[in-house]
Amino acid sequence: EGYTSLTYFKKLCADGFAQRYGEGTDKQRAQLEYEQNMIERMGFVDYFLIVSDFVRYAKSVGIPVGPGRGSAAGSIVSYCLSITDIEPMKYGLFFERFLNPERVSMPDIDMDFGDTRRGEVVEYVRRKYGDDHVAQIVTFGTMAARAAVRDVGRVLGMPYNDVDTVAKLIPRELGITIDKALKSSDLRALYENDENVRRLIDLSRKVEGMPRHASTHAAGVVITRDTVESYVPLARNDESIVTQFTMTTLEELGLLKIDFLGLRTLTVIDYAKRSIKKRIPDFSEDMIDYEDEEVFKMLSSGKTEGVFQFESAGMRSVLMGLKPQSIEDLIAVISLYRPGPMDSIPTYIANRHDPSKIRYKTPMLEGILKVTYGCMIYQEQVMEIFRTLAGYSYGRADIVRRAMSKKKHDVMERERHNFIYGLVNEDGTVECEGAVKRGVDEKTANDIFNDMSSFASYAFNKSHAAAYAFVAYTTAWLKCHYPCEFMAALISSVLDDTPKVAEYIAECSRLGIEVVPPHVNVSSERFTPKDGKIYFGLLAVRNVGAGFIREIERERETGGEFKSFYSFCKRMQDKEFNKRAVESLSLIHISEPTRLALIS
Numbered sequence: 001e002g003y004t005s006l007t008y009f010k011k012l013c014a015d016g017f018a019q020r021y022g023e024g025t026d027k028q029r030a031q032l033e034y035e036q037n038m039i040e041r042m043g044f045v046d047y048f049l050i051v052s053d054f055v056r057y058a059k060s061v062g063i064p065v066g067p068g069r070g071s072a073a074g075s076i077v078s079y080c081l082s083i084t085d086i087e088p089m090k091y092g093l094f095f096e097r098f099l100n101p102e103r104v105s106m107p108d109i110d111m112d113f114g115d116t117r118r119g120e121v122v123e124y125v126r127r128k129y130g131d132d133h134v135a136q137i138v139t140f141g142t143m144a145a146r147a148a149v150r151d152v153g154r155v156l157g158m159p160y161n162d163v164d165t166v167a168k169l170i171p172r173e174l175g176i177t178i179d180k181a182l183k184s185s186d187l188r189a190l191y192e193n194d195e196n197v198r199r200l201i202d203l204s205r206k207v208e209g210m211p212r213h214a215s216t217h218a219a220g221v222v223i224t225r226d227t228v229e230s231y232v233p234l235a236r237n238d239e240s241i242v243t244q245f246t247m248t249t250l251e252e253l254g255l256l257k258i259d260f261l262g263l264r265t266l267t268v269i270d271y272a273k274r275s276i277k278k279r280i281p282d283f284s285e286d287m288i289d290y291e292d293e294e295v296f297k298m299l300s301s302g303k304t305e306g307v308f309q310f311e312s313a314g315m316r317s318v319l320m321g322l323k324p325q326s327i328e329d330l331i332a333v334i335s336l337y338r339p340g341p342m343d344s345i346p347t348y349i350a351n352r353h354d355p356s357k358i359r360y361k362t363p364m365l366e367g368i369l370k371v372t373y374g375c376m377i378y379q380e381q382v383m384e385i386f387r388t389l390a391g392y393s394y395g396r397a398d399i400v401r402r403a404m405s406k407k408k409h410d411v412m413e414r415e416r417h418n419f420i421y422g423l424v425n426e427d428g429t430v431e432c433e434g435a436v437k438r439g440v441d442e443k444t445a446n447d448i449f450n451d452m453s454s455f456a457s458y459a460f461n462k463s464h465a466a467a468y469a470f471v472a473y474t475t476a477w478l479k480c481h482y483p484c485e486f487m488a489a490l491i492s493s494v495l496d497d498t499p500k501v502a503e504y505i506a507e508c509s510r511l512g513i514e515v516v517p518p519h520v521n522v523s524s525e526r527f528t529p530k531d532g533k534i535y536f537g538l539l540a541v542r543n544v545g546a547g548f549i550r551e552i553e554r555e556r557e558t559g560g561e562f563k564s565f566y567s568f569c570k571r572m573q574d575k576e577f578n579k580r581a582v583e584s585l586s587l588i589h590i591s592e593p594t595r596l597a598l599i600s
Contacts, residue, residue, distance in 0.1 A: 009045045010036060012052065016080030020087070028076065028089065035077045035095050042099065044107055047256065050223065051109050052081040053128070058113060058121050064266035066112030068467035071098035074380075083109060086466055091331070092371065093463045094380050094394055102395035106251060110219075114270055115262030122221055122260050131241075132227040135234060137220035137250065137257065138242040140211035145170045145178045147212065148204040158200065166190065166197055178205050216240050219259040220247050231255060264493050265308045265471055271489035272478050275529050279485075288477050295473065295480045296325050305507040306479060306490045309334055309472040321349050328371055330469040335377050335460035348375045361448055362440050364389055376455050378462035379405075385452060389440055390419045391433035404456030412453055420445045483511050484529040491515075492526030492537060508534060520568060520585060521561045525549045543580040551575035 003011065013036060021028055039045055058065050059082070067073075068084030074093035078084040086093070099107050113121055126134045143151065146167045153163030169187040170176060178201060181187050190197045216237050224231055231253065233244040243250060250257050276283045300323040304310040310319060315337055324330055329352075336345050351358050351373035358374035360366050368384045369376060376382070379401055386397035403411040420442060422434025435445035478486040487508050494500040505515050515527075518536040522528055525546055528535045538549045555571055562568040565586065569577075 005045050005049060006040060009039075009049055012049075013077055013080045016082060020080055031076050031089065031095070032080065035075060035099075038095070038099060038101055039077060042101065044099070047107060047109075048077065048081060048083075050256070051111070051258065052083055054121055054125055055081075055083050055111065057124050061120070062270075063117045063120060064114035064270040066263055066266055066467065067470045069110045069112050069261070069464060070108065070467075071461055071463045072107075072109040073463035073467045074098045078109070083111075084467070086463075086470060088463070091328070091462070091466050092380060092384075093466060094383060094398075096394035096398050097380055097383065097461065097463060100395045100398050102393070102399060106254065106256070110259040110261060112261050112263040112266060114267040115264045116267050118260055118262040125221065125223065129223055132229070133224050135222050135228045136237075136240050136242045137217040137222055137247050138214050138235065138237065138244055139217040139220075139246060141213045141215060142209050143207055143212045145176050145181060145204075145208060146172075148178070148208040149200065151212070152204045152207060153200055156200065156203070158196065162196070163200070166200060178208055214242075216242050217247060219261045221258055221260055222250055223256050223258065263471075265475060268486075268489045268493045269471075269474055269478065271492060271526065272482065272485045275485040275488060276482050279529075288474060290327055290470075290473060292477060292480070295476050296323075298480045299324055299330075299476055304476070306475065306487065306504060307472060308475045309468055310476070318345055318349075321345075322352060327466075327469055327473060330472060331462065331465045332372055332377055334465040334469055334472070335462065338458070338460070340458035341377065341460065344375050344377070348373055348377075351375065361444050361451075362389070364438075364440065365448070376451060377460065378465075379456075379459045380462045382452050382456055382459055385448065386419065386432075389435045389438060389445070389448065390422070391430075391438065392419075393432075396432070401456055401459070404453055405459070407457060416446070416449050419449050484513050484532055484534060487511065487513060488527040488529040488534045491534070495526075495537065495539060518585075520552055521556065524553055538585075541584050543578075543584040545581070548575070548577070548581050 013032060017024060017029075017032055024032075039048060055065055068078070068086050072078045073084045073086045074088050074097050075084070075095050076088055078098075079086065079088060088095070111121075122134075122136075149167045149170065150163055153160075153166070166187070169184065169190070170178065170181040171184070182191060182201070191201055192198075214235070214237060222228065222232075222243060228234060228241075228243070232250065232255070234241055235244050236242075245253070247257060273283070273285060298304075299307070299310065299319050302316040302320045304316050304319065310316065310333075315333070318333055318337060322329060322333065324333065332348065336342060336348060355373065360369065360374060365385065368381055368388060372378070372381070376385075382401045382404070383394055383397040386392040386400060387394060392400070400411070400415045403415070418432055418434065420435055422437055423431040425431055435448070436442055440448075475486070487504060491501055491504045491508075494504065508515050514533045516533050516535055518538050518541060520538075522530050523535045523538045525539045526537045528537070538544050538552070539546065551572065552575075555575065556562070559571060562571065569582065572582075
């Protein structure tokens with residue numbers, strides 16, 4: 001009350017700025033003002049208020065929220081509104097990579113929440129804006145190559161075994177198509193020699209890629225000013241009300257779409273912190289030191305089992321070669337470890353260990369590429385090169401970067417001339433000065449443009465990498481300093497994945513942490529750390545349900561520990577007590593084979 005959207009937005013930004021920066025510097029204050037004006041001019045003030053509101057709600061009720069995701073981490077407004085938790089100017093993140101005044105389109109703030117409580121945030125949004133103003137988004141499952149063959153074969157009434165033989169000749173590869181599969185000799189031979197198979201495959205090729213069934217998008221939610229059905233048709237999908245239009249169409253219509261993503265790692269971090277706090281009441285996440293030598297030593301030795309983003313053998317190998325010493329190194333590794341940029345990893349590591357090997361095509365590149373040891377890695381660096389060497393605005397630089405990433409050759413060749421020689425508009429205003437006018441010779445400018453053109457499609461969004469590097473570091477810090485609590489949380493998060501459970505229990509053994517059978521006086525649903533040991537979660541016991549476990553915990557809290565088997569049965573008899581559950585619990589300690597059978 002007493003505010004307009006704009007004045008309330010500015011008040012929240014001012015409060016947040018004071019909390020984050022205190023007085024702040026002139027540069028920080030100027031950046032905040034610039035972003036606020038741009039957001040106001042582009043008409044997105046309400047959007048930021050909506051996002052900051054549900055993020056504030058999530059944090060107020062203890063729902064884990066990620067430090068940021070995607071290009072929103074490049075905004076100081078997002079940081080001041082606590083939508084993100086990464087200081088953008090410190091890490092060279094650009095607002096224009098997120099919102100571009102020269103390419104007006106809907107902003108896109110995707111939010112990560114703990115996977116087990118993501119639904120609570122969506123429910124809050126429903127309550128706040130009304131069921132008729134909020135809907136989930138439809139997504140269509142399409143017929144992949146194998147599915148197309150099986151479906152067509154069933155409709156044609158062909159014998160199951162004949163269809164199965166054809167379907168199994170299509171490799172289980174990502175992105176496989178029937179046409180690609182026909183290049184294999186076995187399927188090609190069947191196709192050429194059997195008329196029924198030829199008919200089956202020809203019809204399957206026609207339906208391949210078509211929508212097969214509708215389901216609900218895992219994260220997407222649309223929020224509308226008027227009721228949703230006044231904009232788009234709706235459908236019922238199980239218990240959810242969903243839009244009949246897909247996410248892409250909704251964005252083209254200009255509707256507000258937000259991704260509420262569930263991230264398992266945030267739940268792991270939250271559970272570990274809660275466990276630590278039970279043992280050390282003064283513990284706070286403010287204690288996390290992002291320059292901890294012990295953590296970087298652990299990462300450099302490749303002991304990354306359970307560390308977000310860094311678990312794979314390939315990542316482990318890169319970390320052991322690089323020996324990271326800062327968050328910037330982790331941001332670079334996350335950005336480089338993908339097809340294409342991986343080719344730059346040996347150069348990055350060599351330059352990192354011996355800076356004398358770094359060569360810049362012009363001294364003007366040093367300030368931009370020094371942080372990545374002379375390698376071009378980030379989209380933000382491409383934008384900065386356009387700006388510094390040729391005088392582009394960040395907005396125009398981002399447009400050209402996008403054209404490069406999509407390999408729009410006509411746009412790129414036109415921009416090559418502008419980058420080298422500059423561009424003057426018809427009214428005499430200078431769009432960009434050009435590299436030659438700024439002291440770069442023509443050949444060098446041309447070479448740099450070629451480098452950017454070939455790398456732009458691989459360049460990574462640094463804002464996204466930075467956010468995930470912080471999440472990764474947090475898991476590494478917890479594993480390094482509180483391994484028992486961290487491993488208990490980690491195993492609890494993969495209870496439905498038996499191989500992973502076994503893998504993490506083996507890691508506990510390597511760390512010297514004993515994993516012991518569940519115990520009614522200690523254990524909860526999930527794996528519980530206590531006295532340097534980890535007690536198996538009661539949910540891992542066959543025939544024991546979550547309701548019964550909660551009753552055990554409540555009884556334990558109110559009446560103290562159970563003194564004997566008789567005491568347990570007597571105190572629990574009025575609860576969700578059943579014979580099978582008690583038998584399963586009592587059998588755990590009888591013999592090793594029985595226990596293994598129960599907890600497998």
